[in-house]
Structures are given as C-alpha cells and as structure tokens.
Amino acid sequence: MSMSYGEYVQHYFEMPQVIVFILLAAVLLGVVYGICYLYARRTNRKAAKVNQEFFSLTERFYEVIFSGGSIIGFMAIYYLINRFVTEGAFYEFWSQYKDYLLLVLMVISILFNTLLDHVVVKLRHLDKDDMASIRLTGMLYMILIFGYIKFIYEDDNYDMFITYFLTLMIGRFVYFDASFKDFLHCVKKAAANIPIMIMALVYLGIMCAYGYSTDYLLKHNGVITNIFFTHLFMIVVIFALHFIPDKVLKSKKTRREPKHKRQIAEAKSEAKAEEKREEIEFEDLNN
DSSP states (O other), X not given: OOOOHHHHHHHHTOTTHHHHHHHHHHHHXXXXXXXXXXXXHHHOOSHHHHHXXXXXXXXXXXHHHHHHHHHHHHHHHHHXXXXXXXXXXXXXXXXXXXXXXXXXXHXXXXXXXXXXXXXXXXXXXXXXXXXXXXXXXXXXXXXXXXXXXXXXXXXXXXXXXXXXXXXXXXXXXXXXXXXXXXXXXXXXXXHTTHHHHHHHHHHHHHHHHHHHHTTXXXXXXXXXXXXXXXXXXXXXXXXXXXXXXXXXXXXXXXXXXHHHHHHHHHHHHHHHHHHHHHHHHHHHHHO
C-alpha cells in the first residue's frame, strides 16, 4: 500500500484512534506511578523519604523514555527523509552526505534529550551520577529495541543505525580522563535501574501491541517510525501528567499539617500557662 507522507501523518491523528491511544498511554503511566509509590512505601517509613524515593523512581522512568525517544526519533527522521525525499536538490545533497547526516542527527538527539529532561519536564530529584547511570540504562533500552528489530522482527534495514548507535554509545561513556573504576561505578548504578527499564519496555510493548492489533500502527510504515510515534505519545502524556503525583502528595502533606499545627499551638498554650503559674507563685512568695 503506497501512501504519501501527508497521508501517513493524517492517519496517526485520526479520531477517535488518537484519543484512545493517548488514554491507553495515560492509564499505563498511572500503573507505573502506582508501582513506584507502592515500592517507595514498602522500602521507606517516613513520608519525606517515601516521596523522595517515589520521585526518584518516576524521574528515572521518564529519563529512559526520553533518551530512547530522542534517539529513535531522529532515526525515524532519517528513515522518513530517505523514504519520501526522492528528487530535487535536497535529494542530491542527502544522497551524497546522508551517512554523515545520520551521525549529526544522533548527536542532535543528545541535545534534544537534554531539552526534554531540563526544560520540558525538569528532573529535580536526580543528581549527576543518577543521570549518568539512567542514561546508560537508556542505552541498554535502545539496544534491546534494536535487538528486537534485528532478530525477532527480522528486519536488516536498520543495521547501519545499530552500528552508529553503538559507536555513539561508546563515545558518550568512554572518556580520555575517565578511570575504569568510574566506569564500573556507573555500570553498577545502571544495573540498579534494570527494573525501571523493564517497566519502560513493557509500557512500550503494550502500546505497540495495541497499535498493531488495531492497525493504528501501520506495519508497512516501518518499525522505526511506529516506535517513534509510540514514544511521542508516551512523552506527551508524561508532560501532561507528571505534575499530578506532586499535587497529590502535597495535598496529603497538607491534610497532615492541621494536626501538626494544633499540637504546636497546644504546646505553646501549655508553655504560656506554665509561665503564668510561675509568675503567680513568684508574686505570692514576695508577698
């Protein structure tokens, strides 16, 4: 089935399919929130630590989606240009330099990733070590996706993508001044993020399975493009809903505050009463 680029875009935004796909993404994100909160409650007793653990887990999850979506997005752009641009001056330029442009696009994807996690959805509960380890986990997330495309989906058209990606991954985490000990430390922290990565893969898998079963995701449109559109919906839902857990947890804290304030007020009242009794006793002694 031959479709133009405009027809492809129009298909992905047809109603009500697009609304159903967004709702599915929102429901699955809610499940992720629930799992993260239950784990935080189980591993911590104090409310402040529960909140910190919850936000740390959810922000790690966001970063896996952001890093994977950024890379797969620019690969999808390469695929779409390669497929739909078939003539003209830009086609000649693209045909001559497309291999180098793919590498440029992948470097730009790193900058786009930074835009997502520093501007679009600010990750405030992760330090530099956390960010480095979760981005390494995000690289593993992408390797598993490419492994699926290569060995399960059995598509050899993306071998060049995989080669460039592995090169970029090595260049990103191996530095001239980095010690082997630092690298092992990063890998150890990244291994602790494996459950987060599994949740992200399950999230992506359910979305893609639904999309293919309803023909919302078009198989002949290329698996890279479909995975990109799925990530796009996931990122949009994260942007739209990420503030809700913060509001809910703050409201719980607010409901606890009146009791705490009453206790403080009672303590102050008792202290004043005690001070007044002492003054009366002192006056009686002087009299």
